[in-house]
Amino acid sequence: MNAKLKRAAVALALALALVPGTAFAADGAAADQAGLSQGSMLVSLSASSAAEDAAAASKERAERLSGMYDKLHKVVTEKVEKAFYTIPYDRADIDAIGNQARSGHTICCPSYSCAYADAVMDGTVRDHSYYVCSSCRWPDWGGGNSSFRNAGYGTPQLREAYDQISQGRPVVIHVGGVSGEHWIALIGYQNAADPDNLTLSNFTALDPWDGAQINAGSKYRLYGDGCQHISSR
Numbered sequence: 001m002n003a004k005l006k007r008a009a010v011a012l013a014l015a016l017a018l019v020p021g022t023a024f025a026a027d028g029a030a031a032d033q034a035g036l037s038q039g040s041m042l043v044s045l046s047a048s049s050a051a052e053d054a055a056a057a058s059k060e061r062a063e064r065l066s067g068m069y070d071k072l073h074k075v076v077t078e079k080v081e082k083a084f085y086t087i088p089y090d091r092a093d094i095d096a097i098g099n100q101a102r103s104g105h106t107i108c109c110p111s112y113s114c115a116y117a118d119a120v121m122d123g124t125v126r127d128h129s130y131y132v133c134s135s136c137r138w139p140d141w142g143g144g145n146s147s148f149r150n151a152g153y154g155t156p157q158l159r160e161a162y163d164q165i166s167q168g169r170p171v172v173i174h175v176g177g178v179s180g181e182h183w184i185a186l187i188g189y190q191n192a193a194d195p196d197n198l199t200l201s202n203f204t205a206l207d208p209w210d211g212a213q214i215n216a217g218s219k220y221r222l223y224g225d226g227c228q229h230i231s232s233r
Helices: 003-018 021-026 028-083 091-097 109-122 155-166
Strands: 171-177 180-189 203-207 212-215 227-230
Touching: 091 109, 109 171, 109 180, 109 203, 109 227, 155 171, 155 180, 155 203, 155 227
Parallel strands: none
Antiparallel strands: 171 180, 171 227, 180 203, 203 212
């Protein structure tokens, strides 16, 4: 019994105890009326107390549900952030660098890819010729003027690409397509709920052929040599 109910019960007992026995004998109706009045007060207080208890329980339940929702929202948000990400970049930078189709430099996909990747990484815009397209020796990529680094074919290679991109560092990767070998710049990932089980279709890329942003797996496949470049800066 809560405090209000206890106080009401005591008050009723005292009221009944203070009515003299002769009064009950002389005016039983009045005594009955007094008792009914006190009983009604007790019932009213009891109902009020029950309503307060119900309101408190409802508030506690709402707070508990709100806390559970906040935790669930945080978990879902973290999962989404891990599964979808594209490094922000300025499209005007990519357009300023140009592309193979426009320039006619059909063998310069590696250097265009590196130029795109630098522009995405920190806004540095250079002509693709800076990266020496015919020799595959690219300043600031692959550990500095190295031809490439082998990250392991397939799963290890794509896991490293995921890790690099999540840190804001694009990956220039060797792929194959209908026209033979090619290089593209991976700049994001999608539906990557399991970073240890990825395909090229989980990655967003800039294609140096025309400068378009594409799903890498929609046009290309891994070349098969584990070859990729990451910035040494």
